[in-house]
Amino acid sequence: MSKMGKRRKVKSGRMNTMVAALDLSDTEGVTTVLSPYGDVTDSFTIRLDDQGFAQFAARVPKDARVAFEATGMAYPVHRALASYGYDVTVVHPKELAWIVKSKKKNDRADSLKIAKLHMSGMLPESHLLDSEEQVKRDLLVQRVKMGNEIGRLKNSIISYLKREGVYHKLPPSTDNFSEKRRKAIAALKFNDDRDLVLRTMTDRLDFLERQCVPLEVRIKQYAVKDDDVRLLMTIGGVDYYLASLLSSYIGDVNRFPSDDHLASYFGMVPSNRDSGSVTRRGRMAKEGPATARWALSIMVDTVIRQNKPIREYYQSVRARTGSGKMAHVSTGRKLLRMLHHMLKTRQHWKWENPKLSEKKIARLGGGDTD
Template sequence: MYLGIDVHKRYAQVAVMDEAGEIVEEVRVENANLDDLAQRYAGSQAAIEATSNYYHIHDTLSEHLDVTVAHPKELTQIADTDKKTDRVDAKELARMLRLNSVPESYVPTDEVRKARALVRGRQTLVEDRTEYANKIHGLLSDHGITEDVKPLRVEGREFLRELSIPTPWDTLLESYLEMIETLTKEIRSLEQQIEECAGSLKETQLLMTIPGVSYYTALTIYAELGEISRFDGDKSVVSYVGLNPVIRESGDSRIEGSISKRGSSRVRWLLVQAAHNAVHNSNDEYLSRFYDRLARRKNSQKAIVATARKMLVSIYHMLDRGEVYDPPGVSA
């Protein structure tokens, strides 16, 4: 049997298709009861979409079924359906599974999931803290206070607590400051766990041999890439991160445009920052020579993005070979 399972927050719509392509059962199941369904069709194949809550459901179903996780952006057959409903989506998943045409999505290991939870959790807290800092800047602006105050710094918060502004804005300001301090403590706590996690993994230990790559950058790269063996080569990992240039060909002309920006924006940003660090602060001769050569022909922004791509190629070969950073032995 082929089970197409359209997963939602609390329930799943299931379509069961036989070898002949006939639907033998359609049922809506609470997610908590999916284990019973899986046992009933044990040994069958199932397809689910990579939604935000798919980890637990994948693991539950995998106890009894051969589960394929479908890449949501590549499910064009479902996305382009004129009549899009849960039942239609479930049947389309079952049909594609039977035809062996489901575009598969990577399912991270438990180790990678833990790393992702840590670095993504930290990013969420940092974004929340920045939001409260922006609220403070808005509050100051509303009261004509033009000083360049930095609420994320201790001295900035001390200055703000000395301000005299009318009620209720004084209460709001104090609340925002307390939220910033609370979030800062939580971020530091997570950073300690991130440092411990990065220090315990072979992959991140290798990445930290790159000058200027911190434990946080190393763990983020590892968490977002996952197992390096899933990539066919360095071009595959560059494309996955979205640092590959978009090529446009027409007749005899070939134009190399901007990067595709597919994949994880946080990894792209971190790689660019790491490239800046390598070129301007860490005296990395390998990357510095590459950057300087490009910067003479192109603008500095294009040169630094290309340097980040060069670093990612090195990262791929380091992880693939299990080697420390050794530029002469890692070619682009």
């Protein structure tokens, strides 16, 4: 797999091959073919289906290097053209934008620009998952979405009970949806249509929670065989789910030459604005996958509670800056440096509790979803 945002290094021998570039829409790909000397030898449009890919293969030599921008169609187009034997490069869209941006959108002109950049070896590549990793990622993302939906629904139920003046009747508990509170909510009776409203919400909650179970079972089955996940689980407070999320987005750590590159991928770097000799640093860039940043944020909160040295670091940054948000970001950067080191060196968490790690791995192997 290629490195996010890195320019593709083209061997001198490959510079003598033809180049084909596509500008993709949801249904079509505008194609430009260049000779080894940079001359346009062909230009045509294909539909993004089996017939269109066969047309592409009939008109473009198999030794041509192919490139296109990462869009929603990138995966199926990559799979189709790779199956014909093409050397395919998928281009990182944000890194490419400043190079090819123009005032007017022109698919044919964009296709030509990508082709010329590919010929010169200047294209910033995007990292694509293989089919198995894509399935793992999809399972994890679905579980994240389900968790968010469950959280919103739980808040709605509690707000409804408070509005109707019955929340105080629930038994005391630190968990709004503990077993005894769930039984109490199920036993509530208004003797009017409010019973239907509440039952609709609680039934939907039960349905969503049941849907989570097979997702969690499958995620565990993948996690128990994943050395990176097991390594990240040596961190106090990090379970199989959080470790799987982080591992999925990091992937092969060797694609990040340094921890700064990893932090940049997570969007945990300040944005820069350069003007002449003046460089201004702004807020966190927040580029990269939002789900990865969410997982890192959860990890920061968890590790702060579990680990005294990390908690003291967070508190010192907060005292120095007067900002809990800045302290949270700084702690996230620190943890990313540690994750990068762990995955590179295969070393366990510096403050690992071996007995706790053994218990987590044992529960993982047992298929317990609690």
